[in-house]
Amino acid sequence: MLHMAEPLIHHRSPEFRAVMERVNANLGYLFQTASPVLTLTCSGTGGVEATFVSLFSPGDTVIALNGGKFGERWLHMARVFGLDAVEIRTPWGKAVDAGGVEEALRAHPGARGVYLTHSETSTGTALDIRELARVIRENSDALVCVDGISSVGALELRCDEWGVDVCVTGSQKGLMIPPGLAFIALGERAARAVGRSETPKFYFDLGRALRSRESADTPWTPAVSLLLGADASLAMIREEGIENVWSRHERLAKGLRAGIKALGLTLFSDSPSNAVTAVHLPAGIGWKEFNGALKSGSGLTLAGGQGEYEGKIFRIAHLGYFDELDMIIVVAALERALAACGFGFGRGEGVRAAQKFFLE
Numbered sequence: 001m002l003h004m005a006e007p008l009i010h011h012r013s014p015e016f017r018a019v020m021e022r023v024n025a026n027l028g029y030l031f032q033t034a035s036p037v038l039t040l041t042c043s044g045t046g047g048v049e050a051t052f053v054s055l056f057s058p059g060d061t062v063i064a065l066n067g068g069k070f071g072e073r074w075l076h077m078a079r080v081f082g083l084d085a086v087e088i089r090t091p092w093g094k095a096v097d098a099g100g101v102e103e104a105l106r107a108h109p110g111a112r113g114v115y116l117t118h119s120e121t122s123t124g125t126a127l128d129i130r131e132l133a134r135v136i137r138e139n140s141d142a143l144v145c146v147d148g149i150s151s152v153g154a155l156e157l158r159c160d161e162w163g164v165d166v167c168v169t170g171s172q173k174g175l176m177i178p179p180g181l182a183f184i185a186l187g188e189r190a191a192r193a194v195g196r197s198e199t200p201k202f203y204f205d206l207g208r209a210l211r212s213r214e215s216a217d218t219p220w221t222p223a224v225s226l227l228l229g230a231d232a233s234l235a236m237i238r239e240e241g242i243e244n245v246w247s248r249h250e251r252l253a254k255g256l257r258a259g260i261k262a263l264g265l266t267l268f269s270d271s272p273s274n275a276v277t278a279v280h281l282p283a284g285i286g287w288k289e290f291n292g293a294l295k296s297g298s299g300l301t302l303a304g305g306q307g308e309y310e311g312k313i314f315r316i317a318h319l320g321y322f323d324e325l326d327m328i329i330v331v332a333a334l335e336r337a338l339a340a341c342g343f344g345f346g347r348g349e350g351v352r353a354a355q356k357f358f359l360e
């Protein structure tokens with residue numbers, strides 16, 4: 001990613017406009033949409049904030065799925081901006097089913113939007129966005145708003161075909177570049193909602209971003225070097241082919257899960273995401289001890305649990321720049337750390353199961 005170390009070009013120059021034109025076209029491919037995808041200079045959370053302030057007005061009802069840290073964040077954020085946010089709560093590690101969403105829409109027929117977290121990173125849980133979008137569209141006029149921050153470029157997602165109105169991602173997840181950019185796919189119905197919103201906003205006004213985009217521009221100075229990186233990573237995704245990117249993530253996740261199960265460990269989620277795998281920490285092993293053994297034994301960084309699952313689960317990211325050998329190394333590192341913590345398992349069985357999956 002040495003593109004980001006190149007001398008900067010001016011953001012109102014023809015050279016930069018050419019970069020933005022390529023980025024805009026490749027973002028449409030990434031999100032599988034013919035509608036505009038906007039680029040904001042902020043992290044993914046800023047991208048979601050831009051959707052709340054640009055699409056809705058105080059007093060509007062939105063439904064938010066809360067099955068983990070990020071779903072919870074959007075529920076709170078909606079309330080900060082004066083929206084009447086209806087919560088659908090699901091236990092961590094479980095995916096909401098379409099029936100629950102249909103019920104909420106019946107109880108709140110005027111809902112203007114439904115916020116769904118495609119891959120809930122705190123629990124490693126994936127939602128069936130295709131089915132949920134279908135149910136929302138059939139039962140309401142609510143906009144289908146997807147937090148795709150850890151799913152875009154990892155899990156299958158077809159905005160236009162599935163009827164997703166709004167989808168947000170961030171540069172540091174599936175796009176494989178440092179944090180600092182948010183990308184927002186905005187369908188036609190969402191673009192119309194932008195014109196009706198009365199929430200105060202300035203920097204995060206998607207109406208301005210839409211107007212600037214007509215001339216391959218951004219309203220404010222963008223993070224130019226990150227955009228040079230995005231230009232390169234989007235070209236990589238285009239070259240591999242989005243379907244191949246999705247199936248690579250599926251294979252990596254499945255091979256990793258095979259290795260984990262062969263060690264006698266259990267997955268946390270009923271509906272595991274192909275971007276991140278959450279695993280129960282075996283009884284009797286502390287997270288600090290296990291994490292320390294991972295770091296000193298293999299130099300591997302995994303994430304612990306959040307909220308009430310702190311110390312109870314650990315999470316392995318496998319979205320973006322990963323391949324099959326990386327997964328085998330992760331399983332090998334888990335074996336070493338588990339052995340160091342005195343956990344009983346068939347030595348080498350995890351690596352064997354993962355290798356076998358990939359070779360068959």
Ligand SMILES: *Cc1c(COP(=O)(O)O)cnc(C)c1O
Pocket residue numbers: 043044045046070117119120121147148149150170173179
């Ligand atoms: C990382 C992440 C976020 C937060 O994104 P920031 O870039 O840290 O603001 C939100 N939702 C999901 C699902 C994520 O994985």
